[in-house]
Amino acid sequence: MNEQNYILELKDVVKTFGGVTALAGVQFQLKKGEIHALMGENGAGKSTFIKVITGVHQPDSGIMLLEGERITPRNTMDSAKLGIAAIYQHVTAFPDLSVTENIFMGQEIKNKLGMYDWRQMNQRAKELIEPLSKEIDVTKPMGSLSVAAQQLVEIAKALSRDARILIMDEPTASLTANECEELYTIAERLRNEGVSIILISHRFEDMYRLATRVTVFRDAQYIGCWDVDKISNQKLIGAMVGRELDQMYPEKTAKIGETVLKVENISKEGYFKNISFEVKKGEILALTGLVGAGRTEVCQTIFGIMNPDSGRIVLEGKEVKIKTPVEAFEYGIGLLPENRQTQGLINELPIYQNVSSADMKQFAKASMLDEKAEIQKAIELCQKISLKAKDISAPPSSLSGGNQQKVVFAKLLNCSLKVLILDEPTKGIDVGAKYSIYEIMNELAANGYAIIMVSSEMPEVLGMADRIVVMKSGHVTGEFDNKEVSQEMIMAASLGEQRKEARA
Incomplete structure (x- = not known):
């Protein structure tokens, strides 16, 4: 392809920090009006790559071309002037300032007297936000918004600076399914309007939904670039981890024993009602369903973060009253929370x-x-x-x-501990690291732990669980033995299309 068809091109870019090579002669080409996925394990060089493009780091060697012209951004202001912006997974906003103040930070509009023209800025902020969301009040503090809404504000901020290239770093990692779909729609609209997008994500569904091409980095090196519709999952995973993963999930060796934990008809008003299931020694029990089904709240109740209104928790045949996480630990119940950073x-x-x-x-x-x-x-x-x-x-x-x-x-x-509750244990983790986590889980099960795994990923549920409990809107809508269940059956239960009584 002729270079003039690329809006951005990097050639043989090298970046080192001391004796550590962060980028080893990588290359990358972004077409105009394209969504291009960049994938790789953690430590592959993706973050350094973003920082080189946005001017945070300067490469030791190699060149970067913008529409065929060589550029060397020295800081984020330089990259912004060139029309390059990045939206990060963890929004770096000012939570106590308004949406308008965040959008116009560093480019405030002033009146003839040199004073900030808040009326004009609020109006302009509203014009930028409304095509993305009609629900966001530009006068409200940024910190009062959801993560998804804050990301939309960051996109509006980039558009206010006439961004031609938008880098989206793990944009869906903290979003619900509905919020993901809204973001997909916005990304596709921006692409259709001529914005070029670099999408960095561990989620294959993001890539398949949005990208036409995918580039893979591994160990700071460029591995290859493929059309998304012409590369198989196995080949892509092999490119990312440096080996073919014939088995995405390690073989189970645990022997399932007697029941360790049983919950009987526990309810919490506003969250879930009459939840019953049990987990046995050496068993991995998956608790799945769509986001908002009440899975996390059930686990937090077992762990003592929330207290049930009714029902019983039975541990090794004896009813226990767990009022705090400290008591949960004393009883031998541990929780790996969904948000490892804050919890x-x-x-x-x-x-x-x-x-x-x-x-x-x-x-x-x-x-x-x-x-x-x-x-x-x-x-x-x-x-x-x-x-x-x-x-x-x-x-x-x-x-x-x-x-x-x-x-x-x-x-x-x-x-x-006797019971481990793992809430989305592989969320935001690359494919190679996931396999390592799965190995740890299987080893723990083989050592006699009873494991409850909350997961929204269907392949993970089917690949790791011995039994599966499905929830929807605070109710159990299905319970299955993994040997007798299909993905379609789990999805039907997640949507509430069938109801099965829990089996022992």
Whole structure:
């Protein structure tokens, strides 16, 4: 293809940090009016690539062309002037400022007296937002909006700067199914209006829904570029992880034993009603359904974050009243939360203190903390789960998403537990790291843990679960043995098209 057909092209770009190579001669071509997916495992070089394009980092060598002209943005202001903008998974907005203030930050409109013209800015902000959403009040604080709405504001901000190239970094990671669909529609409309989009996502459904081409990076290197409709899942996964994953899910070796945990008709007004199921020793029970079905709230109730209005929780044959997470831990129930950043990790503390944080008593020695024992235990647990970390004194934020999730697993393994509740355990994790998490789950099941896995990913549910409980609108609408269920049956139950009584 002629270079003039590309709006953006990178050739042989190299970027190093000290002795670490972040980009090793990568290339990339973006057509005008195209949605182009960029995929790869965490650590593949995608984030550095974004920062080179947006001027945060300058490459050591290589060239970047914008419509055939060589460019070298020195900062984000330079890239913005060139019409390049990025929308990140974790919105970097000013939560206490209004939507209008966020949109016009650094490009405020002033009147003849040099004063800010808020009336004109509010009107212009409204004009930018309305095509994306009619529900957003531009005078409200940014922090009062949902994650999805904040992303739309960031898109409006980019359009206010006449962005021709929009980089969307994991845009759907924190969105519901409906919000994803709304974002897809907006991305397609922007493409049709001539905006070129680089889509970075771990979710294959994002790529298939939006992109026409996909480029893969692995270990800081360019691996290849393919038309989306001409590459198979297996080939794409092989390109990302460097090996063919004939089995996306490791073989199970656990022997299922007696019932460990049983919930009987638990209800919480406004969230769920008459929920019953049980999970056995060595078993992985999937709790699935559409977003908003009440799955997370059921798990939070078992863990003591919420208290049920009625019903019973029975642990090893005895009814228990769990009023707090501390009591849940004491009973041997642990929770891996859906949001590891805000609920699972303490990024201000080193890795080893995160691992020990759920049970510090075992390291107490004469009213003092035995830090040496704490570090040693953390090292043992991190080795057990194959954590990739150069220094366990570093914060979890220094790790990839998959390794951050492993730190949360290590924290749970530091406690004496019988039941593990895993809420979306592979959310936002690349395909190679997912396999590693699945191996940990299977090993834990083989060691006798009873596991409840909340998952919205149908292949994951079918690939990992022994039994499947489906919820819709706070009710159980189906319960299946994995050997007797199809994807269509689970989807029908998720939509409430059938009702099955829970089986023992």
